[in-house]
Amino acid sequence: xxxxxxxxxxxxxxxxxxxxxxxxxxxxxxxxxxxxxxxxxxxxxxxxxxxxxxxxxxxxxxxxxxxxxxxxxxxxxxxxxxxxxxxxxxxxxxxxxxxxxxxxxxxxxxxxxxxxxxxxxxxxxxxxxxxxxxxxxxxxxxxxxxxxxxxxxxxxxxxxxxxxxxxxxxxxxxxxxxxxxxxxxxxxxxxxxxxxxxxxxxxxxxxxxxxxxxxxxxxxxxxxxx
Numbered sequence: 001x002x003x004x005x006x007x008x009x010x011x012x013x014x015x016x017x018x019x020x021x022x023x024x025x026x027x028x029x030x031x032x033x034x035x036x037x038x039x040x041x042x043x044x045x046x047x048x049x050x051x052x053x054x055x056x057x058x059x060x061x062x063x064x065x066x067x068x069x070x071x072x073x074x075x076x077x078x079x080x081x082x083x084x085x086x087x088x089x090x091x092x093x094x095x096x097x098x099x100x101x102x103x104x105x106x107x108x109x110x111x112x113x114x115x116x117x118x119x120x121x122x123x124x125x126x127x128x129x130x131x132x133x134x135x136x137x138x139x140x141x142x143x144x145x146x147x148x149x150x151x152x153x154x155x156x157x158x159x160x161x162x163x164x165x166x167x168x169x170x171x172x173x174x175x176x177x178x179x180x181x182x183x184x185x186x187x188x189x190x191x192x193x194x195x196x197x198x199x200x201x202x203x204x205x206x207x208x209x210x211x212x213x214x215x216x217x218x219x220x221x222x223x224x225x226x
Contacts, residue, residue, distance in 0.1 A: 008183030009117035022203040056110035
């Protein structure tokens with residue numbers, strides 16, 4: 001296994017290797033949850049022969065807003081038909097169907113950017129009837145720290161543009177600066193890179209940071225591998 005480039009970027013081939021390692025790790029730790037899958041795509045006629053041909057996909061995540069979480073936790077136990085009987089801590093992002101409030105479904109795609117040479121998180125949101133959520137609705141689902149960042153630089157932090165493979169408008173986290181903080185993240189542990197496992201852990205490390213923006217938390221069992 002190759003080590004991470006000194007500038008924090010990935011080649012398209014390394015992205016595919018990192019994707020395979022990430023899918024296997026997620027499957028072993030999150031066996032009861034929907035898995036990430038590799039979606040193969042037809043080779044683009046203008047692409048190089050070694051270019052990556054596909055992306056990672058995790059779909060139908062149920063993401064509840066902060067307001068909905070408070071409503072659920074404050075519901076009387078007697079309302080069994082609409083609320084959970086146990087007021088247990090709830091992650092913002094969950095892979096379990098909720099019976100409280102109108103849920104929103106999220107699709108997440110991790111796509112390689114040939115321009116920036118880093119992974120990019122694309123996402124879209126919709127209700128169970130297929131009605132898409134506008135950005136104002138998505139903002140209600142975002143963690144507080146993400147909302148603050150959006151207020152500071154709304155359309156440079158999260159942007160909407162055409163999905164490179166599906167040719168439909170999706171939201172994405174802008175990749176500018178990704179290589180810089182990934183370089184710093186891996187250089188903190190020099191032994192990690194020297195042992196040649198940086199590529200295997202690249203997507204796990206990257207998503208542990210980027211996923212927080214949309215409320216997706218990486219299980220502690222996976223983070224213990226870092």
